[in-house]
Amino acid sequence: MSGPGDEDAAGAAAxxxxxxxxxxxAAAHRLxxxxxxxxxxxxxxxxxxxxxxxxxxxxLNDPDWLRYIGDRNVRTAEDALAYLARGxxxxxxxxxxxxxxVARRGDGAPLGMAGLIKRDSLxxxxxxxxxxxxxxxxxxxxxxxxxxxxxxxxxxALRRVVAIVSPGNAPSRRLLERLGMHVEGEAPGSTEADPxxxxxxxxx
Numbered sequence: 001m002s003g004p005g006d007e008d009a010a011g012a013a014a015x016x017x018x019x020x021x022x023x024x025x026a027a028a029h030r031l032x033x034x035x036x037x038x039x040x041x042x043x044x045x046x047x048x049x050x051x052x053x054x055x056x057x058x059x060l061n062d063p064d065w066l067r068y069i070g071d072r073n074v075r076t077a078e079d080a081l082a083y084l085a086r087g088x089x090x091x092x093x094x095x096x097x098x099x100x101x102v103a104r105r106g107d108g109a110p111l112g113m114a115g116l117i118k119r120d121s122l123x124x125x126x127x128x129x130x131x132x133x134x135x136x137x138x139x140x141x142x143x144x145x146x147x148x149x150x151x152x153x154x155x156x157a158l159r160r161v162v163a164i165v166s167p168g169n170a171p172s173r174r175l176l177e178r179l180g181m182h183v184e185g186e187a188p189g190s191t192e193a194d195p196x197x198x199x200x201x202x203x204x
Contacts, residue, residue: 029096029155035103038147041140043100043114046088052101053080055110059132068166069130070190091118097156099128102144111135114144116152116161121188124162124200125152127179129172136171145179153203163199173197 035044046052059065060074060083074083091098099115112131119126127148129141152158164187165172181199189196 027096030092031100035100036147036151037105038143040105041111041144041147042103042105042108043144043147044103045092046084046099046101046113048081048084048089050077052084052110053077055101056080056083059113059130062130062133064133065130068169068172088113088115094118097125097151100148102129102131102140111140112144114141114148116148116156116158122162122164124160125156125158126162126164127152128163129175142175142178145175149179149201158203160200160202162201164196165199167195167197173199 031043031045033044035042037043046056054077057074057077057080060072060080072083074080088098088100095116095118097116097118099113099117101110102112102114103110110132112129112135114129115127116125117128127145129145129148131141149161152161161181162184163176163181165176166189176199179201181201183197184200185198186195187198
């Protein structure tokens with residue numbers, strides 16, 4: 001999942017960790033409540049509250065999300081809370097990581113999501129990101145993705161990270177390449193006739 005990103009909420013939340021791919025994690029590996037910061041951003045865990053639910057409804061119904069990632073049938077705050085519970089929040093509890101909210105430092109405005117996802121369809125953890133239209137083409141996605149990779153190597157001691165992206169999603173593919181990721185092949189898409197491009201990189 002990469003840009004505008006999503007975890008397959010049901011499948012990813014149920015995924016069992018692969019010993020070869022995921023370093024042991026526990027509650028201590030989760031981000032602190034205040035999150036982690038970059039020059040312009042704060043990355044923190046998504047919460048099961050009204051504000052984050054409203055953000056999820058907006059992001060998951062963005063036309064680019066629907067085009068490149070798919071319809072998660074999240075239309076209401078109740079849908080969003082269910083998505084959060086079975087997706088990102090369940091993954092924090094299982095692995096210590098997941099998709100995090102990306103907020104602007106200073107006012108806390110939600111800009112998008114970025115994070116690490118462990119799904120049973122891939123042998124390695126993958127990076128994902130998605131941003132609201134108003135916050136694209138401003139370098140926020142790259143800044144957040146670089147922070148996610150830094151956490152992958154330092155906090156979670158991962159040896160490899162991959163990404164899956166729609167072949168036609170040129171902006172996300174360019175960003176993955178700027179992050180130092182390289183095409184490694186294909187990954188299953190929603191149908192056999194619609195495979196995704198698989199990128200990967202190793203820890204420095």
